[in-house]
Amino acid sequence: MTEAFRTVAGRGQARFEISGSEFIGHVAPAHSVDEAEDFIDAISEEYADATHNVPAYRVRAQPLREWASDADEPSGSAGKPALNVLQQEAIENVVAVVTRYYGGTKLGVGGLARAYSRGVKDALDDAGIVEEVPHEQFSVTVEYDDSGSVRGLLESAECEFEAAYEAEVRFEVRAPEASAADLRDRIRSATSGRATLAGDFDN
Known part of the structure; x- marks a missing residue:
């Protein structure tokens, strides 16, 4: 779809x-x-x-x-x-x-x-x-140290997101299917793999 x-x-x-x-x-x-x-x-x-x-x-x-x-x-x-x-x-x-x-x-x-x-x-x-266009929804959980770079990435990407600042920072992201996988790769790269990503996706 x-x-x-x-x-x-x-x-x-x-x-x-x-x-x-x-x-x-x-x-x-x-x-x-x-x-x-x-x-x-x-x-x-x-x-x-x-x-x-x-x-x-x-x-x-x-x-x-x-x-x-x-x-x-x-x-x-x-x-x-x-x-x-x-x-x-x-x-x-x-x-x-x-x-x-x-x-x-x-x-x-x-x-x-x-x-x-x-x-x-x-x-x-x-x-x-x-x-x-179809969208994917996923969450990104990071420590405070990584939250600024992740937020910057999300703000420059074609996506919608909400952030919750608690013990860790959790971003709920909604991105077009066509660019969602690339966005997740960029988040992993920007945080050197420290970000925890969750959602219904294959990569």
Whole structure:
């Protein structure tokens, strides 16, 4: 999975009403199943008073992980239509939740399917779609003496990172797959092999 893929630029939200029911679509980037499930939990908690919170996600993994739930709506009326939008738009590393406050008028399976599809589509439009290259995530742990040179390397590289300064210094790094191995080699070289690297990689 080294080719570029479509994903959301950030979080998005959209609200609309159909026959008295209020729908709120939410989407967010998700780089792992855990991240997707955390977002679903957070929205379900924030909108705990809603009638339904319908989730769907597509996360790049080996193989691609796809999941959706009708969240007590009639079978096939909510989760699948929500996931279908993500599939049709060919968007990955994305999680969606459509919140519904029931307004007293039943919409029927077809009406619900259209509403949940629109909830995801409108939220995607709000978030915006971008092309992204696959990234690797790994951690680098070093003594304080080596932390300056590692930080300098990371700041000059095409990557994102966060640093935690405790007994040792730990950098959580997210770098493009194409350059991640070279970056790790440079870190090993700069620290004369003293850096401890951990993550899901082959080198």
